[in-house]
Amino acid sequence: MTKEEKLAKLEEVFDLDAGALKEDMELDNVDAWDSMTKLSLIVLFDDEFGKKLSGDQLNSFGKVSDILALMP
Amino acid sequence: MPDFRFENISVSGISTAVPSLRVDVDSFKAHFGDEAVEKFKSATGIHSFHKALDGQTASDLGFAAAEHLLTEKKINRGEIGILVFVTQSPDYGRPNTAGVLQKRLSLSQDCACFEVNLGCSGFIYGLEMACAMLNASSSGKALLVLGETATKVTHPNDRSTAMLYGDSGAAALLEKRPGATEIICDLKSDGDRFDAIIVPAGGFRHPGMTRDSYIGKDGNERTLYDVCMDGTAVFTFTISDIPPAIKDFLAATQTTVEDYDCFSMHQANLFILKQLVKRVKIPQEKMPITIDRYGNTGAMSVPLTLCDRYGSDAEAGAVKVLACGFGIGLSWGTASFTIDRKDILPITCTDSRYNDGIINKIFPDGDTDKEEQ
Numbered sequence: 229m230t231k232e233e234k235l236a237k238l239e240e241v242f243d244l245d246a247g248a249l250k251e252d253m254e255l256d257n258v259d260a261w262d263s264m265t266k267l268s269l270i271v272l273f274d275d276e277f278g279k280k281l282s283g284d285q286l287n288s289f290g291k292v293s294d295i296l297a298l299m300p
Numbered sequence: 301m302p303d304f305r306f307e308n309i310s311v312s313g314i315s316t317a318v319p320s321l322r323v324d325v326d327s328f329k330a331h332f333g334d335e336a337v338e339k340f341k342s343a344t345g346i347h348s349f350h351k352a353l354d355g356q357t358a359s360d361l362g363f364a365a366a367e368h369l370l371t372e373k374k375i376n377r378g379e380i381g382i383l384v385f386v387t388q389s390p391d392y393g394r395p396n397t398a399g400v401l402q403k404r405l406s407l408s409q410d411c412a413c414f415e416v417n418l419g420c421s422g423f424i425y426g427l428e429m430a431c432a433m434l435n436a437s438s439s440g441k442a443l444l445v446l447g448e449t450a451t452k453v454t455h456p457n458d459r460s461t462a463m464l465y466g467d468s469g470a471a472a473l474l475e476k477r478p479g480a481t482e483i484i485c486d487l488k489s490d491g492d493r494f495d496a497i498i499v500p501a502g503g504f505r506h507p508g509m510t511r512d513s514y515i516g517k518d519g520n521e522r523t524l525y526d527v528c529m530d531g532t533a534v535f536t537f538t539i540s541d542i543p544p545a546i547k548d549f550l551a552a553t554q555t556t557v558e559d560y561d562c563f564s565m566h567q568a569n570l571f572i573l574k575q576l577v578k579r580v581k582i583p584q585e586k587m588p589i590t591i592d593r594y595g596n597t598g599a600m601s602v603p604l605t606l607c608d609r610y611g612s613d614a615e616a617g618a619v620k621v622l623a624c625g626f627g628i629g630l631s632w633g634t635a636s637f638t639i640d641r642k643d644i645l646p647i648t649c650t651d652s653r654y655n656d657g658i659i660n661k662i663f664p665d666g667d668t669d670k671e672e673q
Contacts, residue, residue: 262339263343263531264339264343267532267535267571270532271539271575274539274540280536280540282532282533282536283530283536286532
């Protein structure tokens with residue numbers, strides 16, 4: 229998956245317009261980064277990549293790029 | 301899979317009672333703000349729930365459901381040989397509350413009475429225990445009673461739990477009946493995740509802990525005597541362990557979703573229920589939703605959802621149910637059984653509180669102001 233494809237996936241999960249997310253964005257500055265989005269991210273990783281995201285991993289995400297790094 | 305099968309036992313009645321007090325989730329807007337409450341509502345699907353009064357206990361709610369069931373079904377109470385009470389909110393430090401229910405329900409001394417501490421999986425575990433004991437007993441009837449007042453172990457400033465739980469009680473009557481459709485239960489547990497949902501203090505592991513509140517890692521305020529949930533761990537559990545558990549159950553029983561009329565699922569939250577629909581491919585119309593009006597009612601989710609769906613049906617007719625309860629423990633179970641619609645009673649409301657008189661009796665300066673019938 230290209231970086232652009234990954235960002236597009238994340239924008240879907242975050243329920244944001246295309247192009248709204250940039251990889252160097254701090255997640256704490258993204259309004260949509262709430263508990264619901266975190267659950268949707270768990271579902272995305274489980275459905276699409278067969279990976280289990282732990283609470284520690286979710287809490288360790290600082291920037292959008294941290295999530296991209298875990299996406300195959 | 302460790303499934304349990306019971307022939308010649310039928311679920312011949314189910315009832316549910318909730319406290320009369322209904323709390324609108326919107327009423328929390330003044331406290332948590334409009335945005336937080338709207339987000340909570342859309343994520344969990346909860347719009348209102350029922351809340352027990354001070355001094356109105358889980359056994360009061362279970363009692364109301366059981367009394368309604370035994371009265372409606374015109375059961376000879378002397379014939380009940382087993383009473384299982386499932387709760388995590390007992391009336392006393394000890395003894396267990398089953399004896400109090402035995403007394404209040406006027407059951408005979410020839411009745412095995414005991415309490416079991418289980419939450420969301422409690423109906424499935426309770427069904428299995430009541431059936432197993434009935435199977436081995438000379439008695440013909442067993443009564444499963446459940447009750448929970450989880451609103452009493454939530455901190456008012458904890459937005460992850462303060463609006464989540466609803467209080468309720470339920471009862472199910474099991475009778476030996478030759479030729480009854482098989483009841484099948486599958487029970488699972490993972491003690492490795494015992495702390496995913498926990499009230500840390502109040503038992504004997506951590507005596508004398510402060511009752512002062514603290515701010516948890518999730519930014520919510522609570523005390524060690526309040527329920528603390530690792531939301532991410534619990535959610536991951538529900539999407540990674542529950543769909544396979546239901547699919548394994550279908551495979552082991554050689555049934556498919558088409559063979560069931562109703563999937564009565566633990567009402568954890570709407571997002572989780574939607575995941576179950578998607579992952580197990582359950583037709584949406586076969587999975588009734590009650591969390592919108594009753595909140596997360598723990599073990600009572602399964603009977604409450606059946607009572608809500610079928611309780612007011614005028615017509616008789618068998619309903620083949622697949623039920624699944626999952627949560628605190630972590631503990632989960634799946635069961636299938638058949639029940640006639642006419643044996644599923646409508647949900648009732650109650651304000652009743654048992655006046656045990658105990659404080660006045662043994663404590664010289666007992667404050668009995670809070671006690672009323």
